[in-house]
Amino acid sequence: MPLFNFTLTLSGVTADTQGLEDALFTAGCDDALICFYGTSVYLDFDRQSESLAQAVLSAVNNIESAGLGARVESVDSTLVGLSDIAELTGLTRQAIALLKDGTRGSRQFPGPVQRVKGNSPLWHWRTVVDWLASEGRIPAESPLIANAHILDSLNLALQLRSSLEKNRVLHYLQQLEQQNTAVITQ
Numbered sequence: 001m002p003l004f005n006f007t008l009t010l011s012g013v014t015a016d017t018q019g020l021e022d023a024l025f026t027a028g029c030d031d032a033l034i035c036f037y038g039t040s041v042y043l044d045f046d047r048q049s050e051s052l053a054q055a056v057l058s059a060v061n062n063i064e065s066a067g068l069g070a071r072v073e074s075v076d077s078t079l080v081g082l083s084d085i086a087e088l089t090g091l092t093r094q095a096i097a098l099l100k101d102g103t104r105g106s107r108q109f110p111g112p113v114q115r116v117k118g119n120s121p122l123w124h125w126r127t128v129v130d131w132l133a134s135e136g137r138i139p140a141e142s143p144l145i146a147n148a149h150i151l152d153s154l155n156l157a158l159q160l161r162s163s164l165e166k167n168r169v170l171h172y173l174q175q176l177e178q179q180n181t182a183v184i185t186q
Contacts, residue, residue, distance in 0.1 A: 001048045004055040006151075007076050008032075011162075012069040014039040020068065027066035029059065041070075052150050060158075073162060078155045079114055079122040088125070089138055105135050126152040 013020055015036045024034060024043070032043040043063070049055035060072045077084070082100065086093040098104040110131050112121035129148040132138045138145075160166055 004052050008043045008072050009074045010041045010070045011073050012071045013041050023066040023068050028062035075154050080125045
């Protein structure tokens with residue numbers, strides 16, 4: 001059975017939560033390293049499962065059933081910087097920067113989606129990995145591609161689940177889909 005490494009970010013608990021480690025271990029998170037960023041909690045998992053999606057979903061279930069009031073907010077990062085892209089792909093940061101600047105490749109590197117004006121712009125990992133595969137920079141059968149799609153979908157589901165505006169978001173989605181259908185049929 002394959003081993004999957006992923007990180008889950010939690011809310012509802014902090015570094016000061018009494019019995020955190022014991023409750024998570026008892027709930028089935030014995031394959032996770034509990035980490036802290038300030039008082040925030042995240043878990044680094046090395047979980048065996050049939051698929052990445054099953055591994056993540058079972059970990060979410062373990063955490064949220066631990067009786068701590070913990071809630072999983074995100075899995076890994078769907079937003080990445082140039083250094084992240086280099087680390088994930090095994091390419092150098094310089095090679096990624098040259099692709100981004102258009103010095104190499106087709107000059108079609110995806111645009112950043114966050115901090116566009118800042119010193120550290122961020123890209124959607126799924127978009128970047130798809131582009132790198134289309135450019136032949138990573139193998140088309142690389143598990144990076146399928147995993148990026150799964151993580152993107154899981155993060156979207158987690159984000160929607162925790163949104164106080166879920167019904168409004170679903171309403172806007174429905175309107176956008178109706179507009180796209182109307183444009184296509186015209």
